[in-house]
Amino acid sequence: MKEKNPWHRPVTIIITVIGVIAIVTLVTYGIVLDAGSSHTSLYIYQWPAEKDNNTGRVEQKHHCQVAGKGISSYTATPYKAGESLISCLKEAKENIPQKMHPETPLYLGATAGMRLLKLENSSASDEVFKAVEKTLRGFPFSYQGARLLAGQEEGAFGWVTVNYLDDRLTQVSMGGFKYTSVHGNESAKGALDLGGASTQISFVSDEYNGSESPDNAVSFRLYGYDYTLYTHSFLCYGKDQALRLALSGPTAIMDPCFHKGYNETKHYAAVYDSPCVSDQKPQIVSETFIHLGGGNFTQCQEVIKSVFNFTSCRYSRCSFNGIFQPPLQGQFGAFSAYFFVMNFLNLTDTSVPLKTVMQKLSDYCATPWTQVCAYFKHDIPLKYLAEYCFSGTYILTLMMEGYNFTSETYSSIKYIQKIKNSDAGWTLGYMLNLTNMIPAEAPDSPPLTYTSYVSVVTVMAILLFVIFILILYSLWPKCNTEPKII
Numbered sequence: 001m002k003e004k005n006p007w008h009r010p011v012t013i014i015i016t017v018i019g020v021i022a023i024v025t026l027v028t029y030g031i032v033l034d035a036g037s038s039h040t041s042l043y044i045y046q047w048p049a050e051k052d053n054n055t056g057r058v059e060q061k062h063h064c065q066v067a068g069k070g071i072s073s074y075t076a077t078p079y080k081a082g083e084s085l086i087s088c089l090k091e092a093k094e095n096i097p098q099k100m101h102p103e104t105p106l107y108l109g110a111t112a113g114m115r116l117l118k119l120e121n122s123s124a125s126d127e128v129f130k131a132v133e134k135t136l137r138g139f140p141f142s143y144q145g146a147r148l149l150a151g152q153e154e155g156a157f158g159w160v161t162v163n164y165l166d167d168r169l170t171q172v173s174m175g176g177f178k179y180t181s182v183h184g185n186e187s188a189k190g191a192l193d194l195g196g197a198s199t200q201i202s203f204v205s206d207e208y209n210g211s212e213s214p215d216n217a218v219s220f221r222l223y224g225y226d227y228t229l230y231t232h233s234f235l236c237y238g239k240d241q242a243l244r245l246a247l248s249g250p251t252a253i254m255d256p257c258f259h260k261g262y263n264e265t266k267h268y269a270a271v272y273d274s275p276c277v278s279d280q281k282p283q284i285v286s287e288t289f290i291h292l293g294g295g296n297f298t299q300c301q302e303v304i305k306s307v308f309n310f311t312s313c314r315y316s317r318c319s320f321n322g323i324f325q326p327p328l329q330g331q332f333g334a335f336s337a338y339f340f341v342m343n344f345l346n347l348t349d350t351s352v353p354l355k356t357v358m359q360k361l362s363d364y365c366a367t368p369w370t371q372v373c374a375y376f377k378h379d380i381p382l383k384y385l386a387e388y389c390f391s392g393t394y395i396l397t398l399m400m401e402g403y404n405f406t407s408e409t410y411s412s413i414k415y416i417q418k419i420k421n422s423d424a425g426w427t428l429g430y431m432l433n434l435t436n437m438i439p440a441e442a443p444d445s446p447p448l449t450y451t452s453y454v455s456v457v458t459v460m461a462i463l464l465f466v467i468f469i470l471i472l473y474s475l476w477p478k479c480n481t482e483p484k485i486i
């Protein structure tokens with residue numbers, strides 16, 4: 001007779017337990033491509049697969065920056081817009097288990113660069129979208145569409161991302177009691193996004209219910225709470241387009257927003273080849289101009305102020321260009337170029353008085369170009385380096401003059417890049433919305449983070465395993481040590 005392997009049963013049990021862990025820790029993925037005006041980024045998000053109604057905590061798993069410029073720059077060769085995405089999509093294939101590919105949703109959202117291209121040449125924008133779609137469909141993911149985001153969507157989804165990652169949206173309900181005290185308008189954080197071609201401001205205000213200027217209102221119900229968000233996207237006021245606006249003003253011999261000693265010959269097309277400024281193109285024969293730096297912060301502020309129009313407002317109050325804005329309320333998270341620029345300038349600490357911030361920026365602007373170049377040229381692309389004085393001044397002017405922050409409310413702004421390892425931006429909010437990951441009503445329990453979820457499951461599995469072994473041990477045939485009485 002074949003002898004029974006005494007290890008057979010425990011091995012089966014271990015395999016079963018590991019199998020159970022593997023099944024319950026399954027992860028779901030989602031991919032969003034952010035086709036911005038200056039570049040495209042691919043984000044992979046992950047969340048526990050088991051959660052009811054897909055409401056588990058979403059985290060950013062991977063980020064890939066597409067090489068080259070944004071898709072709107074490929075008008076002459078649209079197929080290259082599609083090709084440019086291939087290497088990041090290949091990275092996505094490597095970062096997501098193969099068997100999950102067919103059920104991984106893949107989205108692409110284009111922002112201000114494509115908005116401008118559509119205004120300028122709508123058939124060219126269609127061609128770019130076609131090329132991009134062809135590439136995306138060639139990958140084994142579940143393609144959900146490539147589309148142009150409206151400015152309101154871009155602003156609102158950025159707000160959702162910031163508040164979701166900051167845990168400001170969830171409403172805890174336990175044993176029938178809902179703990180609402182820290183939720184709602186008082187705790188929501190405003191979102192400030194500065195892109196290359198547009199800029200968004202989004203916040204909730206007790207004084208705004210959407211009746212004045214309804215175009216600026218976005219309403220939603222999240223976790224059992226109603227929000228009416230004020231949001232506005234200023235096309236042409238991202239930092240690249242704002243620089244064109246500033247350069248296209250009354251021709252100055254010295255540009256105060258560039259360092260003294262900066263001296264570059266530039267093509268007029270590099271300034272005027274955009275619908276934001278095309279009507280201001282000067283009637284001159286020459287194709288180039290010399291861009292000279294003057295390095296003067298105060299004068300730079302004046303030039304930048306001239307790109308905002310404060311003369312007319314048909315509402316109770318406005319930010320600029322006749323756009324309604326309710327009174328600012330609460331904390332604000334400022335991301336994308338707000339962070340890149342202020343981080344380089346070492347000015348992200350908003351507890352520093354605004355006067356000091358301005359003085360530091362003024363000192364930086366007054367630093368000669370040769371000195372700035374000698375110090376940073378190995379670490380920072382020259383284009384960015386040349387523009388930090390302009391960009392920093394633009395950021396402060398936009399906030400203080402444009403949005404009406406004051407030296408008192410400046411400290412309510414936090415410059416942020418990431419929250420809990422996920423980038424601040426519209427992509428996460430966009431995916432949460434399209435996958436119905438934020439329920440309208442409050443869940444019964446607060447969602448766990450993926451890490452805590454895995455930890456809980458692992459501890460439970462180990463506990464089960466130990467109990468199982470103990471039971472097994474108690475049932476195992478033992479040698480009877482008692483002397484047998486025959």
Ligand SMILES: O=P(O)(O)OP(=O)(O)OP(=O)(O)OC[C@H]1O[C@@H](n2cnc3c(O)ncnc32)[C@H](O)[C@@H]1O
Pocket residue numbers: 035036037038039070111112113194195196197198199238239240336337340341344384
């Ligand atoms: O939202 P839109 O307007 O479509 O533009 P985008 O999505 O491409 O814009 P980003 O937030 O990626 O970047 C904003 C701007 O910051 C620039 N930028 C990126 N990294 C930077 C850095 O390290 N230092 C300075 N500027 C940077 C970039 O070229 C853009 O002009």
Ligand SMILES: [Ca+2]
Pocket residue numbers: 036037111194195196336
């Ligand atoms: Ca952007």
